[in-house]
Amino acid sequence: MHIEAFQEQLIQGHAGSRVRSAEYASRFGRWDTLASVRRRPRRDFAGGEGGLYFPPELYPVVLHPLVTARGADVVEGLLLRRLYDYLHFTTELENLAVIPVAVKISQGRSGLVLPEPMRADAYKIVTDEAWHAQFSYDFACQISAETGVAGPHSAQAAPPAFLARLDELRERLPHEIRGVESLLFAVVSETLISSILSDIPRDERLYRPVREVVRDHAEDEGRHHVYFRSVLRHLWPALTPRERQAVGPLVPVAIHAFLEPDYLRTAHHLRGAGLSTDEIGQVVAESWPPQSVRQSIARAAAQLTHYLTEAGALEDARTLASFEESGLLLTERRSTTGAAGS
Template structure:
C-alpha cells in the first residue's frame, strides 16, 4: 500500500529555486545572436568533411547497403533527417512547449506563481518563438537545396503527445501540459549538446549552438518549476503525474517508422534493407536503450525534486527499466 503523501498547499520559494533565465537580455539568442543561419557559399566544399546531422545519431547509415551507395546518399539521408528534425522543432516549440509555458504564465496550474517565475516564463516563450523561426528558415533552405517536397509532415511524436494530452482528464489537463513541456525541455538540452559535438555544416552548427545555449537555461528553469510544483500536488495529482511522466518519456524515444520508411525509400533504399533497419530500431530493447540514455537529465531533475522518494514512483520507473534499484 502506498504511504500517504503530505504536501503543503503553497510552499515558500526556496533560495535555491531562482525561477529566472539569468541575464536574459544579454544572453538569449533572440536578443544577441549575430548569425543569419544562411547556407554557406562553400557548402559543397564543407560537405566533403562535414555533416548535415551527426552520423552517430543515425545508426542506419552504417548499414552495408547504405554505405555501398556512397557519400551522396549518406548526405541526402542526413539532410532528410535534419529537415524533419527542424520541422518537428518548429511544431514542438509553437504547439507543445509554448502551450506548456502558458499554463505558468496564465495561472492555469492553480498555484501561486512567483513574479520571477512568470517573468522567466514570458522570456522563455519569446525564445521558443525564435527557435521555431530559425528552425523553419533553415529547413526551407535545405529542402530547396535537395528538392525535398514531402514536408512538412506530422511527426509521430507530436501526434502521440497530442493524443496523450487529449485523453488527460480535464481536472489534470493543465498539469499534463506542463509535464510535457518539462520533459521536452530537459531532454532537448542534452540532445542538442550531443549533436553540437559533431563537425557540422557551419550554418547548422551555429543555429544548433544558439539553440543549445537557450535550452540549457530552459532545462534548469523547467526543473526548478517542476520542483516547486511537485511540493504543491496532492495524492491524486502525484499519482497521475507519475504515470503520465512515464508515458511522456517513453513517447519521446519511440521511432517514427512511417517517416523513416519514406526517407529511406526516397533515397532508393530497397525493401529488404528497409525492413532490417526498422526492425533494429523498433524493438523494445532498442527503445529502452534510447530512453535510458536520452532521458538522463529528466530523471536527474525528478530525483532532485524528491520524486523518487515515494516508493510508488520508484517502483513504477524501476519496473519500466528506466532506473536501477
C-alpha cells in the same frame, strides 16, 4: 471561446489551495545580452563547403549495410532528411508544446501559485522559443532552396511522432486532471533537449551553419533547463496525492514520447530511398534494437530521473514500478532509489 481559452488553467482547481513554494533563482538576469534572439545573427546556409547534414551515429539507419550499399548519395540524402526532421521537430515542439505552456505560466494560469519572477521569465522563454521556431523554419527553407530538396514544412507534412504520443498520454489521464500532461511534457522536453543538443555544435564534420544553428538553440536551452527544473520543484509538491498517483506512472510515457525515435518517419524516408518493405523492417529493427533504445533513453533521461527522485515522484510504488518496467532506472540509481524508499 476566446475568453474561455484565456481563463483555462493547465491544472484544474483553485491554485491558491495547493502547496506553494517561494523558492526560485532566476537565470535570466542577463537575458538581454545572452539570448540568441538578442545577440546572434540569422544563420545562412551556404552549400559547397563540404560537410555532413547530421551526425550519422545519431541516425544509425544510414550506417546499415543495406543503406550504405546504395551509395553515398543515398546516405547524404537520408542525413538531409534527418536534419529536416530535426528542424521540423524543433518548430512544432516550440509552437505546440512549449510556447503554450510558457504563455500560461506568464499569465499566472498554470494552475500553480508561482513566484512573480517565474512569470516574468516565462515571457522571455516565449520569445526564445518563438525565435527557435522561426530560425529552424527559415534555415530549412534556405537548405531547400540550395539543394532543390523539398523541406519539411508543407501543409501536408506529417506531424512529429511526439504529438500522437502526447495525445495517447492525455487519453490515459482522468478527465478532471487533463492539462497537467502539457506542463509535465514541457518539463520533460526542456530538461532533456539541452543534453541532446550538446555534442552537435562540436562535430566539425557537419556543415558550419548547421553547427551554428544548433549552438544558438543549445545555449538558450541551458537556461530553460534550469527554469523547468524549478517548475518541477513547484509542480510535484503542489499535486494532490490522487493527482500524483494518476500522473506519476505516466511520466515514463512522456519521456519516451520525447526521446524515442520516429520509426514511421524513418520508414517513409527509407521507402523514398528505394528500400523494400522487408528491407525497411530489417534496417529499422537492426538499427534500433529495443533493448538498446531503452538503454539509450535511460541514459539520456538519467538527470531528469534524478530531478524527479528529488521531487519525491518515485516515492509512489506504482510510479517506481513504471520507471523500472520502462528501464529508466539505471543500476546505480535503482539501488539509490531502493535505499531511499526502504
